[in-house]
Amino acid sequence: xxxxxxxxxxxxxxxxxxxxxxxxxxxxxxxxxxxxxxxxxxxxxxxxxxxxxxxxxxxxxxxxxxxxxxxxxxxxxxxxxxxxxxxxxxxxxxxxxxxxxxxxxxxxxxx
Amino acid sequence: xxxxxxxxxxxxxxxxxxxxxxxxxxxxxxxxxxxxxxxxxxxxxxxxxxxxxxxxxxxxxxxxxxxxxxxxxxxxxxxxxxxxxxxxxxxxxxxxxxxxxxxxxxxxxxxx
Numbered sequence: 001x002x003x004x005x006x007x008x009x010x011x012x013x014x015x016x017x018x019x020x021x022x023x024x025x026x027x028x029x030x031x032x033x034x035x036x037x038x039x040x041x042x043x044x045x046x047x048x049x050x051x052x053x054x055x056x057x058x059x060x061x062x063x064x065x066x067x068x069x070x071x072x073x074x075x076x077x078x079x080x081x082x083x084x085x086x087x088x089x090x091x092x093x094x095x096x097x098x099x100x101x102x103x104x105x106x107x108x109x110x111x
Numbered sequence: 112x113x114x115x116x117x118x119x120x121x122x123x124x125x126x127x128x129x130x131x132x133x134x135x136x137x138x139x140x141x142x143x144x145x146x147x148x149x150x151x152x153x154x155x156x157x158x159x160x161x162x163x164x165x166x167x168x169x170x171x172x173x174x175x176x177x178x179x180x181x182x183x184x185x186x187x188x189x190x191x192x193x194x195x196x197x198x199x200x201x202x203x204x205x206x207x208x209x210x211x212x213x214x215x216x217x218x219x220x221x222x223x
Binding site: 103 | 143145147153154155156157160202211213214216
């Protein structure tokens with residue numbers, strides 16, 4: 001039982017490049033979300049999904065797209081990377097009683 | 112979405128109880144209080160949650176005031192491994208908003 005997995009662990013992008021951060025879970029949780037955490041700061045919600053085919057915006061959605069075609073996967077796409085998107089990105093799922101399970105994070109640097 | 116307010120940092124002597132306060136004065140009647148902690152740059156880890164009553168598990172105790180406008184997380188015998196950032200958030204389960212908003216948390220330092 002792997003829980004929540006994220007790939008890649010580290011990524012360096014140049015300004016303007018696009019990429020997809022992968023998130024997968026094997027806990028059969030309907031709810032999944034993406035957060036970003038800037039150095040020394042708390043977590044900010046980017047997008048979330050309450051089930052396959054349903055997504056919604058969080059606090060800081062601009063510059064990011066998501067889709068949810070299966071229960072297991074919730075990829076986060078950066079459309080045109082900017083230095084302001086340098087951050088650590090966490091994916092999380094939510095159990096029926098409200099416990100969130102977080103992945104190990106993807107550390108992204110945009111130069 | 113309810114917001115929470117926490118002190119930015121606290122120190123606690125090893126072996127003593129760590130009491131971490133959280134203010135959530137705009138909490139709605141169906142919203143729970145959740146506590147998480149984040150050690151170094153790992154993903155946050157769930158600790159405990161509650162609605163009205165005080166809760167206890169193997170990690171901590173949660174005390175919620177009668178008016179539900181504030182709560183306290185208690186680590187009864189803090190160890191050096193409890194040094195972390197602690198987040199208090201509110202959210203509704205199973206129905207209602209799924210927008211769980213984290214604040215900046217309290218950085219707890221346990222001193223030897």
